[in-house]
Amino acid sequence: MSFAGFTAEFVFKVRQLGLTDLELRREFRMSQPALERWKEGTSAPHPGMQIAVLKWLDEQLLKKP
Numbered sequence: 001m002s003f004a005g006f007t008a009e010f011v012f013k014v015r016q017l018g019l020t021d022l023e024l025r026r027e028f029r030m031s032q033p034a035l036e037r038w039k040e041g042t043s044a045p046h047p048g049m050q051i052a053v054l055k056w057l058d059e060q061l062l063k064k065p
Helices: 003-017 021-028 032-040 047-063
Strands: none
Touching (some): 003 032, 021 032
């Protein structure tokens, strides 16, 4: 998946869930600058980790009432 593809899906799902930056940083054990780069599309996790991140977000969406 490209940076742009990951970013679009990541930002969309995070908005649907209403997750805060703090919640995301704690879940993925990352810094605020790294999270900002993910959201801006200037960086993305390793392709294998992208799948895991998006899968976790999908699982959270399924739990959402």
